[in-house]
Amino acid sequence: MPLSTGDIDAVCDLVNDLCGICLDSSKSYLIESRLGQIVEKHGCKDYSDLVRKVRLGIDKQLTNQFVDAITTNETLFFRDNYLFEAFRHKALPELIDAREKTAFPTRVRIWSAACSTGQEPYSLAMTISELIPDVHKWDIQITATDISDAAIAKASRGVYAKHEIERGVSTERLRRFFYPEGDGWKINDEIRSMVSFAKMNLLQPFGHVGRFDMVFCRNVAIYFTREVRQDLFRRIAQTLAPDGYLFVGAQEFLADVGPNFTPHQHCRGTFYRPNLTAPVPHALVR
Ligand SMILES: C[S@@+](CC[C@H](N)C(=O)[O-])C[C@H]1O[C@@H](n2cnc3c(N)ncnc32)[C@H](O)[C@@H]1O
Incomplete structure (x- = not known):
């Protein structure tokens, strides 16, 4: 029509x-x-x-x-791999060191905001499992949310076709973290149990979702207006631990969203950390 x-x-x-x-x-x-x-x-x-x-x-x-x-649900396992390298070699080890001195030394909370069909949170869970040998003894929770019911349903099932697996999953990871199901592959229970999925619209208040050590909000805010992006990242700053980490898409920059975050570089990857001394500009106060 x-x-x-x-x-x-x-x-x-x-x-x-x-x-x-x-x-x-x-x-x-x-x-x-x-x-x-x-x-x-x-x-x-x-x-x-x-x-x-x-x-x-x-x-x-x-x-x-x-x-x-x-909605555009385009995603893949280990998308922009160098960001996962920064997560694996810099952010996660630093976080583990920082938490060691606290009352909850094995607790890690991560939010994959706009997780699409689940490849992003499962990639995070696989990386954590590779990095922490006795991961089952840790209190790891990856909260994965998206506005699309269909995307969340597929993510929650954790079954992927061959062509989806071929986009980012190495043979070694396929063997270790998946098992065959029908024509595709299903994520194993160890990885599945680290991730919980829920439908959530980022335009709506999300303070109730919890407080996170890390937030991945990648390749979604690029579709929003500047005002909506500014408001979104201001609210994300409030959900992040003061010593937390924010990862955005490889083509996204936070220079125009106000002084809430400071960029940090690891090899080719940039991630952000809360800027604790930042005054909240009047334009961003609701
Ligand atoms: C391109 S995918 C990005 C997936 C993943 N983060 C990545 O980088 O591969 C964008 C996702 O944002 C979701 N989305 C769009 N608008 C949203 C909103 N207002 N709240 C939550 N999710 C939204 C879409 O449903 C889609 O799954």
Whole structure:
């Protein structure tokens, strides 16, 4: 079904309101290819009619289908591997050293915000398992969240097709952390038990999710406006331990989100740590 200019505006406004994602008329092919089937399946006159139905908020399943279709779930195991190297060789050992002197020396809390279909949190769990030999004696929790129901359901199942495994999983890791299931591979119980999944919209308050030693918020804020990004990273700063670590996507920079974080370099990888002396600028105070 062809898109009118009015349809594009209506869809873009709704996507922005629901997910914070900025779309414009240059993405009309994407809107058509992702939402066309939903328009037809639900007997909508056009895309504006679909928007109207979603905005009514009565059919929650329709809203979920809309969000699942419009979000980009592209991800892979050990994406931007040098960031995982910085995690493995710098951030995690430093954190373990720092926690050794505390009342909870074996407790590690990590948040994979916008985890998509689970490759990111499972890559973190595999890395931790490789680094800490008696990992089962540790209190490790990786909380993995995403706005998409479909992505969370797939992540939680932990079953991946051959082509998904081939994107980032070495033969050695495949042997150690997966077992065959159907035509694909399933993550083993040791790794699965370190990760808990939940649906969560980053636009909404997330203070209740807990306090984390590390947050991975990668390749999602690139779709948001500057204001939404600023607000998101200000709130993430509040959930991070004062000596915590933040990892963002390889192409993302936090220079324009205010003084909450200071960049740190390890080999080619950049991660961020809370800037404890930063005043909160008025523009960022709600
Ligand atoms: C490109 S994937 C990134 C996955 C992973 N972090 C990575 O870097 O490989 C972006 C994810 O952000 C999720 N997303 C988009 N808007 C969101 C929002 N407002 N709240 C939570 N997740 C969102 C999408 O559903 C999608 O799974």
